[in-house]
Amino acid sequence: MRVPFFALLLASSAATAQVAPGVAPAARAAYQSSLTLVPVAPPVVRNERLEADPADSLYRAARNALNKGQYRSAADLFRQVRSKYPKSAYVADTYYYEAFALYRTGSNADLRQASGLLDTQQTKYPKAATSGDARALMSRIDAQLAQKGDAQAAERVSTVAAAAAAPPAAPAAPAAGPGMGPTMAPPAMAPRTGSDRSRTPRAPVAPRTPRAPRGDDCSDEEDDVQMAALNGLMQMDAAKATPILEKVLARRDAGSECLRRKAVFLIAQQDNANAESILLGVARNDPDPEVRSQAVFWLSQVNSPTAVAALDSILRSSNDPELQEKALFALSQQDSPKATQALRGYAMQESAPEDLREKAVFWLGQKGDTSSIGFLRSLYGRTSNAELKEKILFAVAQSDNKSGQAWLLEVAQNPKETTEARKQALFWAAQNGASIASLSNLYGQLQEPELKEQLIFVLGQSNDPAAVTKLLEIARTDPDKEMRKRAIFWLGQSNDPRAAQALESILTGSK
Numbered sequence: 001m002r003v004p005f006f007a008l009l010l011a012s013s014a015a016t017a018q019v020a021p022g023v024a025p026a027a028r029a030a031y032q033s034s035l036t037l038v039p040v041a042p043p044v045v046r047n048e049r050l051e052a053d054p055a056d057s058l059y060r061a062a063r064n065a066l067n068k069g070q071y072r073s074a075a076d077l078f079r080q081v082r083s084k085y086p087k088s089a090y091v092a093d094t095y096y097y098e099a100f101a102l103y104r105t106g107s108n109a110d111l112r113q114a115s116g117l118l119d120t121q122q123t124k125y126p127k128a129a130t131s132g133d134a135r136a137l138m139s140r141i142d143a144q145l146a147q148k149g150d151a152q153a154a155e156r157v158s159t160v161a162a163a164a165a166a167p168p169a170a171p172a173a174p175a176a177g178p179g180m181g182p183t184m185a186p187p188a189m190a191p192r193t194g195s196d197r198s199r200t201p202r203a204p205v206a207p208r209t210p211r212a213p214r215g216d217d218c219s220d221e222e223d224d225v226q227m228a229a230l231n232g233l234m235q236m237d238a239a240k241a242t243p244i245l246e247k248v249l250a251r252r253d254a255g256s257e258c259l260r261r262k263a264v265f266l267i268a269q270q271d272n273a274n275a276e277s278i279l280l281g282v283a284r285n286d287p288d289p290e291v292r293s294q295a296v297f298w299l300s301q302v303n304s305p306t307a308v309a310a311l312d313s314i315l316r317s318s319n320d321p322e323l324q325e326k327a328l329f330a331l332s333q334q335d336s337p338k339a340t341q342a343l344r345g346y347a348m349q350e351s352a353p354e355d356l357r358e359k360a361v362f363w364l365g366q367k368g369d370t371s372s373i374g375f376l377r378s379l380y381g382r383t384s385n386a387e388l389k390e391k392i393l394f395a396v397a398q399s400d401n402k403s404g405q406a407w408l409l410e411v412a413q414n415p416k417e418t419t420e421a422r423k424q425a426l427f428w429a430a431q432n433g434a435s436i437a438s439l440s441n442l443y444g445q446l447q448e449p450e451l452k453e454q455l456i457f458v459l460g461q462s463n464d465p466a467a468v469t470k471l472l473e474i475a476r477t478d479p480d481k482e483m484r485k486r487a488i489f490w491l492g493q494s495n496d497p498r499a500a501q502a503l504e505s506i507l508t509g510s511k
Contacts, residue, residue, distance in 0.1 A: 055081045055088035062094075066101055075101040095121035096130035096137070103141055108148060115141050136224035143232020154236065160229035164259060165247030227262045234266055242267070242274060249282055249291075257288040264291060268298035276302045280310050293326050300330035308334055312342040324356055332363035340367065344375055348382075358391040365395025373404045380411075390424055397428030405432045413445060423454040430458040436466040443470065453486055460490025468496040475502060 053059075062077030078098035082091050099114035099121075118138045121128055128134070139160055146154035230248075234241040248256075248263040260282075267278050279302070282295035296314060299307050308331065315327040328346070331339045346352055347360040361379070364372045373396055380392045393411070396404040408429035412422050430439060439458060446452050456474065459467040471494075474487040488506065491499040 053085075053088050053090060055085035055090050058084065059088070059090045059094070062097065066097060069104075071101040071104040074098075075105075092121065092125035092128035093130045095125070096128070096134045099134070099141075100137060103137060103144070106144070108145070111141050111145050115145070132224070136228045139225050139228035139232065143228065143235060146232060146236055157229050157232045157236070158240075160226060161233040161241065161244055164226035164230060164263075165244045165251075226259065227266075230263070230266060234269075238270060242270070242278075246278060249278065249286070252287065257291060260286065260288065260291045261294055264294045264298065268295075268301065273304075276304060276307060280307065283310065283314060289320055289323065292320075293323050296323055296326040296330055300333035303335055305336070305338065308336050308339045308342065311339070315342065315346055321353065321356065324353075325359060328356065328359050328363060332366060340364075340372065347379060354385070354387060357388060361388065361391050361395045362398075365392075365397075365399045368399040368401050370401065370403055373399055373401045373407075377404075377407055386418070386421070389421055393421070393424050393428050397432045400432065405429060405434050408432060409434060409438060409442065412451075413442065419448060419450050422448075422451055426451065426454050426458055430461070436462060436464045436470065440466070440470040443474070449480070449482065452480075452483055456483065456486045456490060460493060465496060468494055468499055472498065472502050475506070 058077060059081050062074050062081065065071075065074035065077055075098045078094040078101065081088060081094045085091070095117045099117040102110040102114040102117070115138065118134045118141070121134055122131065125131070139157065142150075142153040142156045142160075146157050230241060230245065233244070245263045245267055249260050249267070251260065264279070264282060267275050267282075276299075279295045279299050283292050283299065286292050286295070296311065299311060311327045311331050311334075315324050315331070318324050318327070328343065331342050343360050343364050347357055347364060349357065361376065364376060376392050376396055380389055383389060383392075393408065396408060408425045411417055411425035412429060414422065417425075426439075426442075436459070439455060443452065443455050446455065456471065459471055468491070471487045471491050475484050475491060478484050478487070488503065491503060
C-alpha cells in the first residue's frame with residue numbers, strides 16, 4: 001500500500017511547522033496527532049518472482065535500514081543493489097528509495113544527489129511503481145534547495161505551486177467525423193480512473209474529541225506534487241504562497257476536494273488575520289463537507305469576536321453533525337466570554353440533538369472554572385434528561401474543581417435523586433479526589449443497599465490505607481451480611497498486609 005507523500009510531508013515538516021501561538025493545549029495535542037505518521041517506505045509486496053530475485057535479501061536489508069531511520073546506511077545499501085545486481089527487478093525503485101534516504105539526511109550535497117537520482121529514474125524507468133511518489137519527492141527536494149538559495153529550484157517550486165491554483169482545462173469536444181453530423185451530441189466521456197478519478201469525500205467517524213484534520217486520506221499523486229510545492233513556497237515566502245492557496249480554495253472543479261483540504265491545513269498554520277478571513281470563508285462557503293469541517297476545526301486557533309460569531313452561527317444553523325461537533329470544539333478553545341456563552345446556550349437548548357448537547361457539556365467541564373461548574377450544576381437541576389444528567393456528573397468530575405467535588409457528594413446524599421444518579425455521583429466524586437474520610441463518613445448516612453455496595457466498591461478501588469481501614473471495619477462489624485461479604489471481597493483484592501491478616505482471621509475463626 002502506497003504511503004501518500006503528503007503524509008510524509010507532514011511528518012518530515014514536524015520540526016519546522018508551528019502551531020499558532022496561544023493555541024489551547026487540546027488543539028495543540030490534536031494538531032500534534034496529525035504528525036504521528038512515521039515516514040517509512042511502503043511495505044514490500046511479496047511474490048515468488050521477487051523472492052527468487054538474487055537482490056531480494058540486500059533490498060530487504062536496505063528497506064529495513066530505511067524504516068529504522070538509518071538513512072546513510074539505507075542509501076548505501078540501495079546503491080549496492082544496483083551495482084551488484086543491475087538486472088534485478090528491484091533496480092527501478094532503488095533510485096527513489098535512495099533519493100528519499102538522502103533527502104532525509106538534509107545536506108545540500110545529498111539533496112542535489114537525490115535530485116539527480118530521481119531524474120535518472122524518470123529517464124530510465126518512467127513507469128516504475130514509485131514514479132508518482134518520486135515526483136512529489138522532487139518537489140520537496142526543490143523546496144529545501146530553494147530555501148537554501150538555489151535559484152533554479154525556487155523557480156521550479158513557484159511554477160508547480162502556481163499550477164495548483166488553476167483547474168484542469170476542459171477536454172476539447174471531438175471534431176465532427178463520419179456519421180456525426182453537426183446536430184449530434186458528442187459521445188459520453190468514459191469515467192476517469194486511477195489517480196485522475198474524482199473522489200467522493202469520506203464520511204469521517206466522529207470521535208468524542210475531534211481529531212486534527214490530517215489531509216493524508218487523499219492520495220492523488222498530482223495533488224501530492226502540487227502540495228509539496230505549495231508547502232515549500234510557504235516556507236520560502238508565505239506572502240507569495242497565500243494568494244495561490246486562496247485560488248486553490250476557490251476551485252470548484254470535480255476532483256479538487258482533496259487539494260482544497262490540504263490547502264486549508266497550510267492556511268491554518270499562518271498566524272495572521274488574513275488566515276482567519278480565509279478559514280471563515282471556507283467554513284461558510286466550500287461545497288465539500290470535509291473541507292468545511294477542517295476549516296471549522298482550525299478556527300479553534302483563532303481568538304477573535306468574528307471567529308466566535310461565525311462558529312456560533314455554524315453551530316446553530318448547520319444540519320451537519322460533524323461540522324457542529326467541530327464548532328463546539330473550536331468554541332471550547334476560545335478564550336472568550338462570548339464563546340463560553342455560546343456553549344452554555346447550546347447546552348441549554350432542549351431542541352438540540354442530545355449527543356451534541358452532551359459534547360457542549362463535556363467541553364464546559366474541561367474549562368474547569370468555578371463559573372462553568374456553577375452553570376453545569378444549575379443545568380443539572382433544571383433538566384430531566386437522565387443521559388444529560390449523567391454527562392454533567394462526568395463533566396464536573398473531569399474538571400478537577402473542589403467545588404465540583406463537594407457538589408458530587410451532595411448529589412450522592414440527595415434522596416430525591418435516582419439511585420443510579422447517586423451511584424454515578426459517588427464514583428465520580430472518588431475519581432475527582434474526594435477524601436477517603438469524607439467517603440467513609442458517608443457510609444453510615446446511606447440507607448439503600450445499592451448505594452452502600454457502590455461505596456464499598458469505590459473504597460476497594462483506592463490505594464489509600466484509610467480505605468482498607470474502613471473496609472476492615474465493615475467486614476467485621478456491619479450488621480448486614482451482604483455488606484460484610486462485599487467488603488471481604490475487595491479486601492481480597494488489596495495488597496495491604498492488614499487485609500491478608502483479617503482474611504486469615506475470618507477463615508480460622510480467630511479474633
